[in-house]
Amino acid sequence: MPELPEVERYRRFLERHALGRTVRRVVVTDPGILRNTTAPALDRSLRGRTFDRPDRHGKWLIGWTDGPAVLLHFGMTGDLVHGRDPGGRHRHDRVIFELSDGEVRYRNMRKLGGLWLAHGPDDVASILGPLGPDALSVSRRQFHDLLRARRGQVKPALLGQRLVAGVGNLIADEVLWQARIHPARPLHTLDETARDRLYETMKAVLRSAVRSDDYVVRRRNWLVHVRGLPGAGCPRCGTPLERTQVGGRTTYLCPACQR
DNA sequence: TCAGTTGTTTATAT
DNA sequence: AATATAAACAACTG
Numbered sequence: 077m078p079e080l081p082e083v084e085r086y087r088r089f090l091e092r093h094a095l096g097r098t099v100r101r102v103v104v105t106d107p108g109i110l111r112n113t114t115a116p117a118l119d120r121s122l123r124g125r126t127f128d129r130p131d132r133h134g135k136w137l138i139g140w141t142d143g144p145a146v147l148l149h150f151g152m153t154g155d156l157v158h159g160r161d162p163g164g165r166h167r168h169d170r171v172i173f174e175l176s177d178g179e180v181r182y183r184n185m186r187k188l189g190g191l192w193l194a195h196g197p198d199d200v201a202s203i204l205g206p207l208g209p210d211a212l213s214v215s216r217r218q219f220h221d222l223l224r225a226r227r228g229q230v231k232p233a234l235l236g237q238r239l240v241a242g243v244g245n246l247i248a249d250e251v252l253w254q255a256r257i258h259p260a261r262p263l264h265t266l267d268e269t270a271r272d273r274l275y276e277t278m279k280a281v282l283r284s285a286v287r288s289d290d291y292v293v294r295r296r297n298w299l300v301h302v303r304g305l306p307g308a309g310c311p312r313c314g315t316p317l318e319r320t321q322v323g324g325r326t327t328y329l330c331p332a333c334q335r
Numbered sequence: 336t337c338a339g340t341t342g343t344t345t346a347t348a349t
Numbered sequence: 350a351a352t353a354t355a356a357a358c359a360a361c362t363g
Binding site: 151152188246 | 341
């Protein structure tokens with residue numbers, strides 16, 4: 077699930093269910109999900125702390141408290157759920173934050189991604205690593221400046237998290253399809269018009285996806301809606317979609333619309 | 336049994 | 350120094 081739009085939903089979810097709540101206890105059902113801490117240390121560090129307004133950068137969720145911050149990355153199968161009854165826990169709920177009101181569960185089947193504990197903004201920055209600006213808030217000027225400094229193909233550039241942070245495989249295909257740009261196109265062949273179309277399309281796709289509770293299902297005219305279905309055609313022109321590999325990732329495109 | 340999966344890191348090669 | 354490629358991580362599903 078989790079690309080930028082899903083993680084933004086998790087951010088709002090955490091804000092709704094954890095903001096202002098105090099941590100009673102942290103239960104770790106699978107220590108293998110903890111990346112730079114241990115179950116006892118996590119519980120000790122958070123117990124009694126109160127959650128502040130969470131932040132998001134790209135696909136990272138930053139759960140600030142009046143003590144340390146909890147950093148969550150969701151990999152490909154992460155999720156955040158809320159419950160009141162411990163009996164309702166799922167077997168892939170790896171970490172449970174028992175709060176003064178209900179509990180927030182960090183679920184992750186495949187255990188790509190994980191949980192980090194950070195002690196301040198500098199610690200957060202070093203854990204997140206060299207990310208580009210958030211793809212939803214990057215300015216046109218900054219996007220063009222950063223793009224100019226990149227070489228290679230356009231899709232790997234979008235996916236790399238260093239140009240901008242938050243674009244994943246589905247959104248990358250969606251943006252390039254809507255902007256009518258071939259995913260393997262070398263960046264140096266994109267003129268100013270195409271670069272600007274890329275920027276505007278990326279922002280429009282992300283804004284729209286964030287507004288939807290499930291853009292894969294609800295955006296019926298989008299590529300993601302038909303992506304992977306057998307015999308799927310381009311939602312614009314009906315040409316059978318092409319499935320290929322770009323930058324090592326499965327890629328869907330319309331051979332008629334995307335030159 | 337095998338291929339495939341919305342992500343990232345690491346090693347290696349170019 | 351960047352970029353490209355493959356593998357690894359891990360746990361499923363069809």
